[in-house]
Amino acid sequence: xxxxxxxxxxxxxxxxxxxxxxxxxxxxxxxxxxxxxxxxxxxxxxxxxxxxxxxxxxxxxxxxxxxxxxxxxxxxxxxxxxxxxxxxxxxxxxxxxxxxxxxxxxxxxxxxxxxxxxxxxxxxxxxxxxxxxxxxxxxxxxxxxxxxxxxxxxxxxxxxxxxxxxxxxxxxxxxxxxxxxxxxxxxxxxxxxxxxxxxxxxxxxxxxxxxxxxxxxxxxxxxxxxxxxxxxxxxxxxxxxxxxxxxxxxxxxxxxxxxxxxxxxxxxxxxxxxxxxxxxxxxxxxxxxxxxxxxxxxxxxxxxxxxxxxxxxxxxxxxxxxxxxxxxxxxxxxxxxxxxxxxxxxxxx
Ligand code: F6P
Numbered sequence: 001x002x003x004x005x006x007x008x009x010x011x012x013x014x015x016x017x018x019x020x021x022x023x024x025x026x027x028x029x030x031x032x033x034x035x036x037x038x039x040x041x042x043x044x045x046x047x048x049x050x051x052x053x054x055x056x057x058x059x060x061x062x063x064x065x066x067x068x069x070x071x072x073x074x075x076x077x078x079x080x081x082x083x084x085x086x087x088x089x090x091x092x093x094x095x096x097x098x099x100x101x102x103x104x105x106x107x108x109x110x111x112x113x114x115x116x117x118x119x120x121x122x123x124x125x126x127x128x129x130x131x132x133x134x135x136x137x138x139x140x141x142x143x144x145x146x147x148x149x150x151x152x153x154x155x156x157x158x159x160x161x162x163x164x165x166x167x168x169x170x171x172x173x174x175x176x177x178x179x180x181x182x183x184x185x186x187x188x189x190x191x192x193x194x195x196x197x198x199x200x201x202x203x204x205x206x207x208x209x210x211x212x213x214x215x216x217x218x219x220x221x222x223x224x225x226x227x228x229x230x231x232x233x234x235x236x237x238x239x240x241x242x243x244x245x246x247x248x249x250x251x252x253x254x255x256x257x258x259x260x261x262x263x264x265x266x267x268x269x270x271x272x273x274x275x276x277x278x279x280x281x282x283x284x285x286x287x288x289x290x291x292x293x294x295x296x297x298x299x300x301x302x303x304x305x306x307x308x309x310x311x312x313x314x315x316x317x318x319x320x321x322x323x324x325x326x327x328x329x330x331x332x333x334x335x336x337x338x339x340x341x342x343x344x345x346x347x348x349x
Contacts, residue, residue: 012035014044016078016132052096094123142315148293171268177278182230182341184281194225199341225264229256
């Protein structure tokens, strides 16, 4: 890579990878706005690592970021492309960065996108990562942006479902996102007063779920069951997946809510319906919390590349933005601890 005077103007590549997430545009805007003030040139790669592999770029000037702060999604587009799963993929990435004279790369993504960033940093690319995922399961940061927005959507859905469920005396099962970690289910279930919350970290007992629903009916109200898409029963039944996998090997999930609703209906003898929130949780305008966190992450990432940092990720610790080693941040997922689940269990039934 080119050497550059520390603190001087740079050519910075940015990309957004993995599932989209409210707040991505706020990060992009912050990098571009501050970068322009520093005399930088910002190159946007389209659709995550695909854009780097193919040299598909878009110039990111002031006009490109006007009005994008409150917009969901990502103006750069995204993909789940994994250069390391493709023959010669890493070399193609390095060749693009060399050809475009990119001094530093700021990839914005979750465990997969930042996993690629970690390997590139080890290969000598100057990289500062920005964590994003609505799942909030990236280790080394207290929160990722996108989570707060998704949580707001899920909580509002639960509030709405309480009133219709009680009117019809039926169980409503709400399936939320969360492949490996149940943060959205845990927080939305607690905020929305769910009857039961089921998360991937805690295999559930079907009999206990049915008993909680029955108790709720007995008290004159209708149950709301919040289930993460990745939750599994203890005995292994109800495991649902299409079998399709993405470039990072993740199975496409979905269907646990519907299966659970039909089981609860059979066992309680009362009607049960499932509501799958799916991508509604990922779309739309970011919450103020997510806009602020994303903006602060963008500013900190830009400052870090100017300070000559590499192989690091910006992270939130308390109210401070800090730098953590990328390798450490992507080594393991941040799962819901047992004691956090115990807190929400107090309200079951
Ligand atoms: O990782 C974020 C996430 O929203 C997961 O909760 C979910 O399993 C996955 O992405 C779904 O991805 P996609 O919509 O791209 O298939």
